Amino acid sequence: MDPISKKAQHTRSYRRIHRWFSMVSILFLVLIAVTAILLAWKKQWNLVPKTQQSKTEMTGSWIPVEEMIAVGQAYVRDSLGKSTELDRVDIRPDKGIAKIVFKWHFTEVQVDGFSGEILSISQRNSDLIEKIHDGSILDFLAGSDGETAKLTYSTLTSGALLLLAFTGFFLWYWPRVMKRLKQRRVR
Numbered sequence: 001m002d003p004i005s006k007k008a009q010h011t012r013s014y015r016r017i018h019r020w021f022s023m024v025s026i027l028f029l030v031l032i033a034v035t036a037i038l039l040a041w042k043k044q045w046n047l048v049p050k051t052q053q054s055k056t057e058m059t060g061s062w063i064p065v066e067e068m069i070a071v072g073q074a075y076v077r078d079s080l081g082k083s084t085e086l087d088r089v090d091i092r093p094d095k096g097i098a099k100i101v102f103k104w105h106f107t108e109v110q111v112d113g114f115s116g117e118i119l120s121i122s123q124r125n126s127d128l129i130e131k132i133h134d135g136s137i138l139d140f141l142a143g144s145d146g147e148t149a150k151l152t153y154s155t156l157t158s159g160a161l162l163l164l165a166f167t168g169f170f171l172w173y174w175p176r177v178m179k180r181l182k183q184r185r186v187r
Contacts, residue, residue: 035129054119071111075109086100097119135153
């Protein structure tokens with residue numbers, strides 16, 4: 001088989017692979033792209049709650065973190081009727097507050113670090129978008145602490161993207177090589 005026919009055969013194979021993998025993975029790749037844009041612009045588009053400032057003079061001593069957590073949990077349990085299981089507590093000393101974020105819903109309670117007063121109750125839409133972006137939304141919806149779905153989703157979509165990049169390169173490259181080989185034959 002001559003070199004041009006061999007390259008043409010490879011190009012057809014890459015085109016088939018590229019077409020099928022793109023049809024199968026396009027939804028996931030678009031989802032990742034859209035959520036990446038949303039995450040990049042989350043502060044500008046108010047997808048993350050604005051960090052409040054303590055209302056008291058920030059010269060006193062902080063109340064214990066456990067007390068701030070208890071205030072946040074009591075509000076979520078009594079007023080919202082939601083789970084009180086914590087995901088994380090984000091302490092902001094320069095603002096004089098603590099952000100209490102919960103594990104099984106996207107609520108954030110900002111508590112004044114000096115008085116224990118609740119300053120803000122908000123939805124953390126950016127956390128939901130992040131879970132969609134990395135695939136951990138499937139683990140979240142299943143109520144799982146593991147990362148099986150996240151790892152599978154990330155591995156498969158990344159593998160598909162790499163395969164599309166690889167086959168796409170050769171769909172661009174082989175026709176150029178064939179054109180040069182044809183031009184050499186004519187000379």
